[in-house]
Amino acid sequence: MDCHPELGETPLARCPGSFATGTAATVDGRRSFRDRRRNDIEAELPGWPEGNTFAVRRLPGRIGVHLRKTVSGVFAAAWGILSDLLGGATLDYEPGRGKLEEREDEVDDFPVMWADPEDTARTLPWQLDPSRCPPRYVTEIVVTTRRLLVVGSGTTLWETERENVAAAAVRRFSLGRRDFRLSFRDGSWARLTTRSSAHTTELVELLNGSSPAPLQKNDCGDTPEERRS
Template identity: 75%
Template sequence: MDCHPEPDEKLLGRFPVSFATGTAASVDGRRSFRDRRRHDIEPELPGWPEGSGTFSVRRLPGKIGVYARDAVSAPFLLAWGILRDLLGGSTVDPEPGRGKLEEQEDEVDDFPVMWADPGDTAHALPWQLDPSRRPPRCVTEIVLTPGRLSVVESGRTLWETPRDNVAEATVKQFSLGRRDFRLTFQDGSWARLTTRVSAHTTELVELLNGSTVAERGRSTTAQP
């Protein structure tokens, strides 16, 4: 299916996106896929190729390795990270490079990027959004028009939904550069996605939430 807008549609924005990736030491470089009871649904997603392995949360020994890696650029991070873990972690103070932790259960204790039951809107999102499954040079994008939100790759539409099916779009503060955002659909399912540039995240969220920019119908394109 061709991804170009219909003749009577205005292109509001085009933004490279993918499923987000955990950044807290416990879930660094990882992501999970959950139903609404927090069961793992990754093996059951229809048509999805095999991923990088079963999701697990790192315990303290594994987290020390992440802290040590980060300490190469900021030596205090190793001691800071270990101290935070020994004290049980903080849900108030921001960590280096990120904003305030908003959801301990979804950002430290787990890192779901899909929250959906079978038949829910988010459950049908394409596997190409997952960096651990797609080819290295594959780029997936969100294309937004006044009437629909589409996920496209190499000129093909992989998935789309009416724009008014997006109940809310939210920037996630606890992400590097505030690049992560959550799309919540009318049925309550959601996905956590990320862009390459924080300005793209902010603009996309504003467009989806009906900001002044969107109401003016300004056409924008974010290049990869």
């Protein structure tokens, strides 16, 4: 494992994380990468594999998204009722989205990277984009007393000093409040997500200077399989 604490450094939190994904019908399942003038910068990111071209859905596509979500919701509800009647565990419904905060970045567009050349956010690794990774590839966000790191397949892909992080904030317009914006001292930012609101809250509080009790004890030597066991 390449992620070893430095002398005097203590791991505080570690959880699976990636670039966020749009949930509004216009951008559902999509994400964009922008400079500070909202230009597309995917082609400028060095070493990044080719990805899907971002485009906001037109009306027919938005209707399709709404229909798909409606059908999925009906089936999920029916399965939950049936399971309950048969004495099985009831379905744990995923919480919906909160209030829309920034229409231009959550409905009209969905940037997960906002950075000019040489900005910190532009150095984030392409492995944080699930659409560019092989199936079951997991990237993890690690917070220590000194650093913020991104780890993938047992290797440190990216790191920065904690002092380079200006702020972190939960984005309410996300499923289960799992998205958060990570802002850097140079003014660039990224929109990331985790698998649970508890992990997101923990990361945000730590990055903003709080020190809540960790959800579980982690060290940089664990593998994803060991943590799930």
